[in-house]
Amino acid sequence: MEVLNLLGYYIKFPFVQNAFIAGVFIALCSSLLGVILVLKRFSYIGDGLSHVAFGGLAVATVLKITEYNLVIMPITVVAAILLLRFGTSEKVHGDSAIAMLAVVALAFGYLLMNVFSNSANISGDVCTTLFGSTSILTLSRMDVFVCVFMSLLTIALFVVFYNRIFAITFDEDFAKATGIHVARYQTMIAIMTGIIIVLAMNLVGSLLITALLVFPALTAMQVFKSFRGTLIYAAVISVFGALSGILLSIIASTPVGATIVLIYTVLFVIHVGIGKVRS
Amino acid sequence: MAYILGRELAVGYNGKPVAENLNFKVNRGDYLCIVGMNGAGKSTLMKTLLSLINPVGGELKIGDGLEPHEIGYLPQQSDTQRDFPATVWEVALSGTITRNRRLMYSKAQKAYVERRLKELNIYNLKNESYRSLSGGQQQRTLLARALSATSKVLLLDEPVSGLDPNAMQQLYTITDELNQKGITIIMVTHDMAAIEHATHVLHVNKNKHFFGTKDEYLKSSHYKMFCELEADDNRSGKEIA
Numbered sequence: 227m228e229v230l231n232l233l234g235y236y237i238k239f240p241f242v243q244n245a246f247i248a249g250v251f252i253a254l255c256s257s258l259l260g261v262i263l264v265l266k267r268f269s270y271i272g273d274g275l276s277h278v279a280f281g282g283l284a285v286a287t288v289l290k291i292t293e294y295n296l297v298i299m300p301i302t303v304v305a306a307i308l309l310l311r312f313g314t315s316e317k318v319h320g321d322s323a324i325a326m327l328a329v330v331a332l333a334f335g336y337l338l339m340n341v342f343s344n345s346a347n348i349s350g351d352v353c354t355t356l357f358g359s360t361s362i363l364t365l366s367r368m369d370v371f372v373c374v375f376m377s378l379l380t381i382a383l384f385v386v387f388y389n390r391i392f393a394i395t396f397d398e399d400f401a402k403a404t405g406i407h408v409a410r411y412q413t414m415i416a417i418m419t420g421i422i423i424v425l426a427m428n429l430v431g432s433l434l435i436t437a438l439l440v441f442p443a444l445t446a447m448q449v450f451k452s453f454r455g456t457l458i459y460a461a462v463i464s465v466f467g468a469l470s471g472i473l474l475s476i477i478a479s480t481p482v483g484a485t486i487v488l489i490y491t492v493l494f495v496i497h498v499g500i501g502k503v504r505s
Numbered sequence: 506m507a508y509i510l511g512r513e514l515a516v517g518y519n520g521k522p523v524a525e526n527l528n529f530k531v532n533r534g535d536y537l538c539i540v541g542m543n544g545a546g547k548s549t550l551m552k553t554l555l556s557l558i559n560p561v562g563g564e565l566k567i568g569d570g571l572e573p574h575e576i577g578y579l580p581q582q583s584d585t586q587r588d589f590p591a592t593v594w595e596v597a598l599s600g601t602i603t604r605n606r607r608l609m610y611s612k613a614q615k616a617y618v619e620r621r622l623k624e625l626n627i628y629n630l631k632n633e634s635y636r637s638l639s640g641g642q643q644q645r646t647l648l649a650r651a652l653s654a655t656s657k658v659l660l661l662d663e664p665v666s667g668l669d670p671n672a673m674q675q676l677y678t679i680t681d682e683l684n685q686k687g688i689t690i691i692m693v694t695h696d697m698a699a700i701e702h703a704t705h706v707l708h709v710n711k712n713k714h715f716f717g718t719k720d721e722y723l724k725s726s727h728y729k730m731f732c733e734l735e736a737d738d739n740r741s742g743k744e745i746a
């Protein structure tokens with residue numbers, strides 16, 4: 227009862243409402259993209275791209291651009307396109323391409339911040355970007371609007387191109403052979419991935435983004451046979467985890483990102499159990 | 506005019522040929538086996554026929570009412586698919602995508618896939634998960650998908666490798682039946698038994714290729730080479746007659 231009262235008290239604050247709305251929508255679309263990325267063996271792309279976004283943030287800081295998303299967004303999207311479209315060549319394979327890009331971006335970003343930044347609290351800034359500590363609770367209305375808009379766009383694209391996305395994810399060569407413009411859809415998925423990752427950094431920070439992409443997908447795959455079922459259930463799990471994570475973090479005053487990841491882990495373990503019992 | 510005509514065709518990657526001077530013809534109703542050593546360029550030729558890559562020389566003509574994307578394809582199983590959550594129905598249905606410009610599957614597409622699944626005796630597995638099927642059942646699912654994409658030409662890349670003898674026999678029975686119904690079959694294979702079913706053989710070999718009817722092939726020096734090659738490959742495997 228006391229908990230509910232506490233919630234009722236907190237929910238009246240606009241910043242809490244913003245956090246909930248943004249959290250739900252980001253969770254929703256990152257889980258959809260996550261299913262594709264996991265199946266395409268790009269599980270670590272979230273991690274890699276968030277490092278790139280961190281590099282972008284460093285650039286924005288040094289250039290003193292306050293609307294830092296204007297810098298981060300394009301850089302991350304370009305990196306996503308490079309990775310997803312060309313990261314499957316023979317010489318540099320997907321995971322190693324991600325690893326290289328991530329490390330380079332991280333080193334470059336940290337170097338920039340160290341050399342040029344006159345902010346006294348570098349480690350504090352870095353920590354915030356890495357773990358997202360409280361930034362979800364400092365979102366502006368505009369941030370929330372962008373999150374909601376991008377999420378709805380992602381969902382709309384998934385619904386409209388569902389069949390094609392399935393075909394390409396299941397078997398790229400076959401899809402190409404039957405005349406689907408695979409490159410076009412891959413680019414579309416890459417752009418969405420880049421954008422969602424930048425948005426998700428606000429929610430859980432760049433170190434924990436992988437959890438947002440990977441856990442709902444893997445959890446759903448434990449219990450669902452069909453692609454459609456997996457997608458829908460991943461979205462449900464993801465939203466549930468994000469909502470309860472934000473709630474819990476407010477009540478227990480724990481870091482939002484870490485709390486969400488913990489809940490995802492518990493859900494995953496439960497579903498592995500369910501999957502084992504069923505088969 | 507033939508369905509597929511290769512004249513002095515060279516296939517390869519980035520402008521560099523893997524196999525050159527290929528001359529062959531595939532007519533409607535043919536059953537062509539493509540054989541050759543590992544690395545000879547068979548899969549590369551397949552990719553070229555599917556327009557996944559461009560020829561690096563010579564010409565490849567597609568005609569007699571066959572459109573470039575009307576070639577059904579049975580790939581070798583890939584790793585990604587091993588834990589992919591998808592039902593047999595979802596996989597098979599995805600073959601029909603380009604039959605219809607609309608975004609959702611039509612009733613006609615669904616009915617078509619239903620018939621393919623029934624033909625291949627896997628309609629009862631319709632709602633089963635693809636990853637939980639046996640190798641032979643997975644292959645039938647992919648076959649249903651390929652046949653949902655086209656009813657003209659079917660390309661199979663080493664379809665029997667990894668199958669047990671029983672499933673192997675069933676696959677040959679299915680392809681024979683399809684061929685009798687008028688579907689053209691092109692099969693890359695390392696299995697000598699497949700030659701029995703073919704009408705034509707293309708033997709891809711670095712120095713000298715062979716293309717001709719099965720009877721011509723069985724008399725050729727290329728056939729002897731193939732026998733020795735397979736005998737080597739199968740030394741620890743099954744006995745070769």
Ligand SMILES: Nc1ncnc2c1ncn2[C@@H]1O[C@H](COP(=O)(O)OP(=O)(O)OP(=O)(O)O)[C@@H](O)[C@H]1O
Nearest residue numbers: 316518519523541542543544545546547548549550
């Ligand atoms: N994507 C690629 N880029 C460059 N070279 C490639 C590529 N794929 C294969 N090759 C090379 O092309 C040659 C022919 O390969 P291909 O896969 O066509 O052989 P194959 O006849 O199918 O052999 P196998 O019987 O082992 O399947 C090989 O030497 C291989 O290294």
Ligand SMILES: [Mg+2]
Nearest residue numbers: 547548549662
């Ligand atoms: Mg091959």
